[in-house]
Amino acid sequence: MQWFGFKRTIKLGIKSLWMHRLRSILTTLGIIFGVCSVIAMLAIGEGASRQTQEAIARLGSSNIIIETVKPPQKQTDSGSGNTVISYGLTYADAEAIRNCIPNVEVAVPIRQLDQQARYLNRKLPIKLIGTIPWYTEISPISVIRGRFLTSIDVEYRLNVCVIDEKTARDLFLFDDPMGQDIKIYGSYYRVMGISSSTIQNNHSNSFGGSNFETSDQAIGYVYIPVSTAKIRFTEFKASFDGGTSSRERVELQKITIKVQSMEQIIPIRNVLQALLENRHKEKDYNIIVPLELLKQAAQSKRIFNIVLGSIAAISLLVGGIGIMNIMLASVSERTREIGIRRALGAKKKDIIFQFLTETVLLTLIGGLVGIAVGALIPFLVTRFGNMPTVITTWSILLSFGISGATGITFGLYPAWRAANMDPIESLRHE
Amino acid sequence: MPIISIKNMTKTFQIGDVRLDALKNLDLTINKGEYITIMGPSGSGKSTMLNLLGCLDTPTKGQYFLDGQDIATLEDDLLSKIRGKKTGFIFQSYNLIAQLNIIENIEVPMYYQGMSETLSKERAEELAEIVGLSDRLKHKPSELSGGQQQRVAIARALANDPVVLLADEPTGNLDSKSGYEILEILNDLHEKGKTLIVITHDDRIAKLSERTIHLLDGRIDKEDNNKR
Ligand SMILES: Nc1ncnc2c1ncn2[C@@H]1O[C@H](COP(=O)(O)OP(=O)(O)O)[C@@H](O)[C@H]1O
Ligand SMILES: [Mg+2]
Numbered sequence: 001m002q003w004f005g006f007k008r009t010i011k012l013g014i015k016s017l018w019m020h021r022l023r024s025i026l027t028t029l030g031i032i033f034g035v036c037s038v039i040a041m042l043a044i045g046e047g048a049s050r051q052t053q054e055a056i057a058r059l060g061s062s063n064i065i066i067e068t069v070k071p072p073q074k075q076t077d078s079g080s081g082n083t084v085i086s087y088g089l090t091y092a093d094a095e096a097i098r099n100c101i102p103n104v105e106v107a108v109p110i111r112q113l114d115q116q117a118r119y120l121n122r123k124l125p126i127k128l129i130g131t132i133p134w135y136t137e138i139s140p141i142s143v144i145r146g147r148f149l150t151s152i153d154v155e156y157r158l159n160v161c162v163i164d165e166k167t168a169r170d171l172f173l174f175d176d177p178m179g180q181d182i183k184i185y186g187s188y189y190r191v192m193g194i195s196s197s198t199i200q201n202n203h204s205n206s207f208g209g210s211n212f213e214t215s216d217q218a219i220g221y222v223y224i225p226v227s228t229a230k231i232r233f234t235e236f237k238a239s240f241d242g243g244t245s246s247r248e249r250v251e252l253q254k255i256t257i258k259v260q261s262m263e264q265i266i267p268i269r270n271v272l273q274a275l276l277e278n279r280h281k282e283k284d285y286n287i288i289v290p291l292e293l294l295k296q297a298a299q300s301k302r303i304f305n306i307v308l309g310s311i312a313a314i315s316l317l318v319g320g321i322g323i324m325n326i327m328l329a330s331v332s333e334r335t336r337e338i339g340i341r342r343a344l345g346a347k348k349k350d351i352i353f354q355f356l357t358e359t360v361l362l363t364l365i366g367g368l369v370g371i372a373v374g375a376l377i378p379f380l381v382t383r384f385g386n387m388p389t390v391i392t393t394w395s396i397l398l399s400f401g402i403s404g405a406t407g408i409t410f411g412l413y414p415a416w417r418a419a420n421m422d423p424i425e426s427l428r429h430e
Numbered sequence: 431m432p433i434i435s436i437k438n439m440t441k442t443f444q445i446g447d448v449r450l451d452a453l454k455n456l457d458l459t460i461n462k463g464e465y466i467t468i469m470g471p472s473g474s475g476k477s478t479m480l481n482l483l484g485c486l487d488t489p490t491k492g493q494y495f496l497d498g499q500d501i502a503t504l505e506d507d508l509l510s511k512i513r514g515k516k517t518g519f520i521f522q523s524y525n526l527i528a529q530l531n532i533i534e535n536i537e538v539p540m541y542y543q544g545m546s547e548t549l550s551k552e553r554a555e556e557l558a559e560i561v562g563l564s565d566r567l568k569h570k571p572s573e574l575s576g577g578q579q580q581r582v583a584i585a586r587a588l589a590n591d592p593v594v595l596l597a598d599e600p601t602g603n604l605d606s607k608s609g610y611e612i613l614e615i616l617n618d619l620h621e622k623g624k625t626l627i628v629i630t631h632d633d634r635i636a637k638l639s640e641r642t643i644h645l646l647d648g649r650i651d652k653e654d655n656n657k658r
């Protein structure tokens with residue numbers, strides 16, 4: 001069939017569809033909703049998945065993170081009097097990991113405290129991080145000015161600190177923080193460097209119950225040598241639950257390990273597990289492997305896609321059956337027209353082509369409207385639901401392709417029926 | 431020169447167990463430029479015969495040559511092609527396509543012969559002028575009177591310049607004035623050399639033609655030569 005024939009068939013199809021506007025619109029609704037839900041769900045799923053992946057990637061894909069967790073039984077036996085609960089990771093653990101496990105590039109102990117920093121009369125709530133110079137290896141922060149902590153700082157337990165941009169801005173306003181002293185918990189720390197702010201994301205993520213570094217916009221970060229933290233801050237923390245008070249003692253909140261290559265992550269994780277099981281009576285730690293989380297995220301995304309695919313397939317099947325139903329009705333209603341066309345020289349394939357064109361036009365128009373509406377939904381979700389969404393090009397192409405395919409699949413039978421009607425019978429049809 | 435030649439043609443319909451010979455061993459020759467009318471009581475096989483002549487159907491037995499081509503054994507696609515190119519049908523109930531305007535209705539047969547849009551539009555306008563409907567080109571069939579619709583149908587039948595025009599009671603649905611106008615147009619066409627085969631119930635119409643074939647129970651009962 002020549003191009004002009006094709007163009008005229010499309011024009012003719014539009015004319016026929018236009019003649020039954022309401023019916024055409026109702027027919028396409030199934031496709032519109034189907035495509036619309038596919039686009040919207042894909043966009044929301046993709047957004048969530050990317051957010052997850054970014055959050056995990058920030059943890060470092062060649063890192064293993066060990067976190068202190070409060071063992072469950074300790075929470076219940078709070079007894080009667082004042083008890084001291086001691087749990088979690090210790091400096092000795094960090095030492096043991098560094099000494100016993102091969103292929104570990106760095107093992108970074110992290111002590112984390114909620115504190116307040118002061119400069120002149122200004123105060124700022126901060127997360128105080130006691131750590132070692134290799135912290136920069138395992139964290140996405142970078143030093144913008146000055147330097148990070150050094151071995152000498154750690155060795156001599158110096159009262160020095162590195163502050164993040166946020167702290168620098170909020171505490172010093174227009175002053176130069178470099179070389180100034182800030183006051184935390186009664187001691188002064190000299191600012192040796194400024195780092196980038198930890199995370200620029202204001203969504204909080206949690207996986208498997210453990211909260212990862214999530215930055216509160218209102219909180220600054222201050223890094224000091226872990227050894228300094230050890231002597232300046234008590235490891236005891238009072239906690240009150242019910243009427244009784246108890247005290248907790250935790251040395252390190254975290255030890256982050258960077259391995260030399262990704263293939264070593266799983267073996268090292270296993271060795272770590274054995275080592276820690278040996279050293280701890282209770283399971284008061286949690287090992288997180290970001291790489292595994294990434295794999296899990298990819299896996300759950302695959303599952304999500306399969307579920308989504310099934311929903312989409314079902315809704316398009318329903319839409320397609322609706323279209324087939326209407327087209328069959330249309331064919332029998334237009335029996336006479338078919339007879340006339342056959343009498344005037346239309347071949348069977350001309351009739352097939354005509355009806356197929358109409359169906360495909362319907363589904364493609366439905367697809368386009370569905371894509372437009374479907375693109376609007378993620379936009380609204382992002383705007384009002386504060387959730388990230390990503391509309392990918394391939395999801396649009398896919399939806400458009402599927403609508404066309406639905407049209408062909410479900411249009412073929414009605415078109416075939418139309419073409420195979422006996423011309424004379426059709427002409428006699430009232 | 432014969433434009434249509436039928437030899438020993440039979441058309442049998444099977445309705446359940448009953449076989450019905452709608453046409454029985456028909457022989458007929460029609461020359462180029464002839465004006466033929468077919469008469470006969472209802473159910474005598476007139477429409478069946480016209481459908482066969484117009485290649486809408488194939489005979490059960492016998493031979494049919496149209497413009498020198500053997501039609502009886504052609505496959506569907508070729509039959510469609512010949513229908514569109516060599517015959518022009520005019521129906522009692524006009525049979526225009528409702529969603530198309532006048533010009534587009536006239537274009538339909540040309541479209542199926544693969545003529546370009548520019549050419550077919552031009553030709554359709556000429557034809558509309560021949561049947562006196564130049565001022566109604568953009569109208570839909572429903573906006574036209576019966577006589578006007580039948581004139582569109584005639585224009586459409588002429589679209590591919592067929593070798594024969596076939597009309598099944600073309601004035602059957604029309605008042606006498608409109609019917610007369612249609613007959614005028616057919617007469618003009620005959621005078622310009624078109625071959626016409628027209629089914630009618632009306633003796634006065636039959637008298638306008640050169641030859642009248644009377645059918646009875648699927649056979650040719652008699653033939654009248656109306657030329658004096
Ligand atoms: N498709 C068909 N199936 C069965 N019988 C038919 C069919 N078409 C016509 N007939 C029968 O053939 C005979 C001739 O019909 P037709 O040619 O329509 O007569 P006319 O046009 O002269 O009134 C009638 O008895 C009719 O019932
Ligand atoms: Mg009849």
